[in-house]
Every structure is written in C-alpha cells, then in structure tokens.
Amino acid sequence: MRPPDCFICQRSLRDGEPYSSFTDVWFALTPEEEAIRREQDRQGWVGHPPEVEWFCDKHSALAEEHAHLHWREALELLARQRGQLGEAR
Template structure:
C-alpha cells in the first residue's frame, strides 16, 4: 500500500504535524472494478500479492467527499471525473 498522498491536491504525510494521526487527515477510498478486474484481484490475493490496488486512492479530508460520492463508479471513470472537475483553488 502506498503511503497517503491526496490524489487531488498532493497533500502527504510530510505536510501534516507529527502529532496528527494519518486517519484523521486522510481517507482511503475504494472504487468499483469490472468483473475481470475482480477476478484478477482475487487471483493476486490467493498468490500473496502485496501492493496498492489500482482502484484505491488516498484523499485528504478536504477532497474525501468528492471521491466518496464517486465510489460507486469504476475507478477509471471516477478518477477521470475527479481530475476533470478539480480546480487548483479547491
């Protein structure tokens, strides 16, 4: 699993205070997979694969709702929508 790094604004662990808990600043959001992707994930899980799933991204508190509203979408669609609607001032 990758360390927290907001998909939208790039906020990372380096940007938060040492006394802040990462779960109070970041949310891990999981988006939908196709049937084929789910099958591939299950096969990887059985083989002991370790890594960051392509359908899971970190978001800071400011952008978590933006992602959670799209968690029912396929990950490519959701991330594309988030990227398209993101403005530098958000």
C-alpha cells in the same frame, strides 16, 4: 499500499497532515478485474491496487460520491476537480 497523499490536492504526511486525516477510497472494478484481484489476493500479492486512492479530509466526501463508478472513470472525473478547486500545486 502507498503512503497517503491526496489524489486531488496532493497534501501528504510530509505537509504535516496527520495519518488520520486521510481516507483510502476503493472504486469499482469490472467483473474481470475483480477475478484478477481475487487471484492476486490468493497468491498474497502486496502492492498498490489501481482502484484505490488516498483522499484528505477535505476531498474524501467528494471521492466517496464517485466510489460506485469504475475507478478509471471516477479518477478521471476527480482529476478534473484539481484545477477547479484552486488547490492544485
């Protein structure tokens, strides 16, 4: 897992945000991807899975609303929020 930084506003620990203000949100996988993930887990793979992103306390609720979607679709929709929220850097 990467250290936390918000997928939407890019706030991170470097901005002085406490670790506790970040939430890791796991989005949905296709059945094929789930099978690959299970195999990777079995082999002790450690890395940052593409279906997981960090969100700060301001944006975790929005992210959770999308958690039932496939991660590609969810992240595409959430990336569109960046400009609209006026918090992108």
